[in-house]
Amino acid sequence: MSRTEFRERIRASLANKTLQIALDANAERRVTGRVAAFVSLPDWRERRQRAHAIRAEVIEHLEEHLEKFVRNAERNGIIVHRAKDAPEAIKIVLQIIEDSPRRYTKESVVSPRDEKVLVAKSKSMVTEEIHLNHALEAQGIRVVETDLGEYIVQLRGEKPAHIITPAVHLRRDDVGKLFHEKLGIPYTEDIPSLTAAARQVLRDVFLRADVGISGVNFGIAETGGICIVSNEGNARMVTTLPPVHIALMGMERLVRSLDDLALMLSLLPRSATTQKLSVYTQLIHAPFPDQQRHLILLDNGRTQLRNSPLKESLYCIRCGACLNACPVFREIGGHGYHSVYPGPIGSVISAGFFGPDFVPLAQASSLCGACKEACPVDIDLPKLLTRVRAGQSPVSGDQLHAIQDSGLSPLSKLFMKVYGLIARGPRLYALSQKLAAWGTRLLSPFSDYVWLPAFTGWGYSKDLPKFAARPFRERFAGLQEADTQVDRRTSTPADIQETQINQMPLDRKTPVSQFTEELATVNGNVIHVHQDELTQSVVDFLKARGVDRIHLEPDLLEESVMQQAGIIISHRPDPSIRVGATKAICGLADTGSVLIVDGEGNPLQASLLPETHIAVLCASDILPSLENALALPRVRGSRATVVVTGPSRTADIEMSLTIGMHGPGQVYIFLVHVDD
Numbered sequence: 001m002s003r004t005e006f007r008e009r010i011r012a013s014l015a016n017k018t019l020q021i022a023l024d025a026n027a028e029r030r031v032t033g034r035v036a037a038f039v040s041l042p043d044w045r046e047r048r049q050r051a052h053a054i055r056a057e058v059i060e061h062l063e064e065h066l067e068k069f070v071r072n073a074e075r076n077g078i079i080v081h082r083a084k085d086a087p088e089a090i091k092i093v094l095q096i097i098e099d100s101p102r103r104y105t106k107e108s109v110v111s112p113r114d115e116k117v118l119v120a121k122s123k124s125m126v127t128e129e130i131h132l133n134h135a136l137e138a139q140g141i142r143v144v145e146t147d148l149g150e151y152i153v154q155l156r157g158e159k160p161a162h163i164i165t166p167a168v169h170l171r172r173d174d175v176g177k178l179f180h181e182k183l184g185i186p187y188t189e190d191i192p193s194l195t196a197a198a199r200q201v202l203r204d205v206f207l208r209a210d211v212g213i214s215g216v217n218f219g220i221a222e223t224g225g226i227c228i229v230s231n232e233g234n235a236r237m238v239t240t241l242p243p244v245h246i247a248l249m250g251m252e253r254l255v256r257s258l259d260d261l262a263l264m265l266s267l268l269p270r271s272a273t274t275q276k277l278s279v280y281t282q283l284i285h286a287p288f289p290d291q292q293r294h295l296i297l298l299d300n301g302r303t304q305l306r307n308s309p310l311k312e313s314l315y316c317i318r319c320g321a322c323l324n325a326c327p328v329f330r331e332i333g334g335h336g337y338h339s340v341y342p343g344p345i346g347s348v349i350s351a352g353f354f355g356p357d358f359v360p361l362a363q364a365s366s367l368c369g370a371c372k373e374a375c376p377v378d379i380d381l382p383k384l385l386t387r388v389r390a391g392q393s394p395v396s397g398d399q400l401h402a403i404q405d406s407g408l409s410p411l412s413k414l415f416m417k418v419y420g421l422i423a424r425g426p427r428l429y430a431l432s433q434k435l436a437a438w439g440t441r442l443l444s445p446f447s448d449y450v451w452l453p454a455f456t457g458w459g460y461s462k463d464l465p466k467f468a469a470r471p472f473r474e475r476f477a478g479l480q481e482a483d484t485q486v487d488r489r490t491s492t493p494a495d496i497q498e499t500q501i502n503q504m505p506l507d508r509k510t511p512v513s514q515f516t517e518e519l520a521t522v523n524g525n526v527i528h529v530h531q532d533e534l535t536q537s538v539v540d541f542l543k544a545r546g547v548d549r550i551h552l553e554p555d556l557l558e559e560s561v562m563q564q565a566g567i568i569i570s571h572r573p574d575p576s577i578r579v580g581a582t583k584a585i586c587g588l589a590d591t592g593s594v595l596i597v598d599g600e601g602n603p604l605q606a607s608l609l610p611e612t613h614i615a616v617l618c619a620s621d622i623l624p625s626l627e628n629a630l631a632l633p634r635v636r637g638s639r640a641t642v643v644v645t646g647p648s649r650t651a652d653i654e655m656s657l658t659i660g661m662h663g664p665g666q667v668y669i670f671l672v673h674v675d676d
């Protein structure tokens with residue numbers, strides 16, 4: 001994309017009023033929500049530095065960690081493939097699909113299958129990067145995106161507009177019209193009705209799909225497992241139900257251990273969706289019985305990036321926080337960039353992944369540093385953006401010339417030259433500061449000349465703070481003489497936020513009360529029961545709701561008592577059953593989550609397919625946090641595990657929270673108290 005084309009796209013975005021409203025609403029809620037989410041993590045700055053160090057170490061010794069990861073994954077029964085680029089990854093996927101068994105059986109509860117192979121896909125930026133859907137569809141394969149936002153943009157024939165919220169650019173009436181036209185439902189702007197319509201269509205896809213395709217949030221070298229986080233439950237469906245699961249993963253998305261993973265998961269959901277933990281945090285170590293699990297590790301420019309001055313961009317954990325923080329992204333939106341990776345991080349990696357056409361994207365930054373401030377792994381994005389502008393993207397030969405040409409504009413080059421001259425002369429530099437202070441006061445939104453911001457546009461999406469009354473060098477000289485006991489800093493909004501976060505009182509609640517409170521904030525429910533009353537309480541719960549069938553994990557409740565009460569028990573997944581009951585291995589006090597482990601009676605399906613999930617948790621099994629849960633031997637030795645944090649949810653239409661997308665819309669924890 002030439003600079004001119006890029007500018008045209010920017011102008012079109014700025015002129016699109018609906019887009020501007022949608023982007024403002026998204027950014028506002030994400031940015032304030034992120035600050036609130038980090039309040040519960042007083043040591044977040046220290047965690048961020050640790051996360052940065054972990055990612056740096058992994059990228060530094062990537063081949064070593066990859067080798068260990070692949071060895072462990074293969075030992076677990078996962079079939080691992082490595083792809084050097086997009087065509088190779090697509091070829092591998094096509095081959096796997098061709099060799100896959102077809103799913104249709106006589107007992108299928110849904111309509112007869114299409115002629116075409118059906119692929120159910122969950123959200124994955126790596127698959128967007130290699131244009132996988134397009135390649136599969138060209139071979140006659142039907143691919144259905146199952147994340148609500150992705151499904152919407154797929155129906156519109158568009159690319160995602162944001163790496164976390166794909167349909168961020170649309171309003172509810174856009175979706176209403178789309179569903180009326182494509183799904184044949186009556187036009188509505190009611191978001192729960194739109195969500196329910198998509199749920200119904202996509203449930204059928206999950207049950208019929210021959211192959212499930214997902215991305216991967218993290219690979220864990222120590223165990224050979226993969227971690228996938230989601231809120232709707234679609235990632236769980238596509239990794240659990242089809243007989244073949246293919247996971248595509250950028251080769252850099254590794255952590256060394258489950259301890260490192262726990263740290264990353266304390267930062268990722270808070271940064272991405274402002275949650276303490278996503279609704280579903282899956283750990284998959286091995287295939288299920290009668291299932292093939294493939295993992296494709298994709299290079300596609302990552303090795304080049306790793307050997308370039310942009311290496312730090314590989315630390316990225318794709319949370320999207322830098323997009324929400326960026327004043328430029330907030331104006332032009334994801335489609336303006338014409339890359340699947342928009343925003344500050346996209347402007348760095350797109351050139352490395354897709355070639356010199358994407359170098360001009362790095363011009364779309366004010367270098368204000370908001371992206372670096374927001375990044376949970378402390379990537380120095382402004383530094384990387386300036387490197388891209390300076391032509392340091394990892395391409396070679398005749399492409400280098402193209403990059404240098406598409407870097408700075410002639411005007412910018414002239415400015416940098418003049419700036420270089422001024423910066424080399426201390427007196428000239430001091431004088432320029434005074435002039436700049438005077439000039440900026442005119443433009444500042446806090447200026448007395450209030451008409452100027454309105455005229456220039458300053459202050460619309462990003463405030464230009466008023467310059468200090470005295471330059472830094474003068475104040476510094478004064479500071480050296482002053483009493484050092486007095487904190488002389490001027491309070492910036494960032495300082496105030498940090499102070500608020502660090503002054504949070506220590507939580508003195510009991511694990512049970514903390515767990516109960518946290519679960520309520522994510523729309524879950526706790527029912528306290530004594531050990532002796534557990535089965536009868538569950539029976540009463542079912543009767544009160546007119547339920548007479550349950551998918552029950554074996555050895556959890558007294559089955560004879562339940563049968564006498566007229567409850568039909570199944571230990572197998574059945575989409576027509578409305579309630580599933582599983583054991584919770586532990587609870588997490590700081591998030592209100594419960595941990596379910598795969599085993600006899602298919603507890604992972606029992607906690608996914610029904611409308612209501614009952615988890616039985618012993619009060620003494622509540623642990624402080626995810627870190628403690630991931631250290632349990634049962635987790636490390638399991639085929640698959642899921643941490644459930646409340647009912648399934650989505651906020652893909654206008655950021656409006658809707659409970660009950662693909663997974664259960666109700667979660668009840670029966671908290672069992674035992675006599676001492």
Ligand code: SF4
Nearest residue numbers: 316317319320322375
């Ligand atoms: S660069 Fe940082 S803030 Fe941006 S998506 Fe990656 S991890 Fe998130």
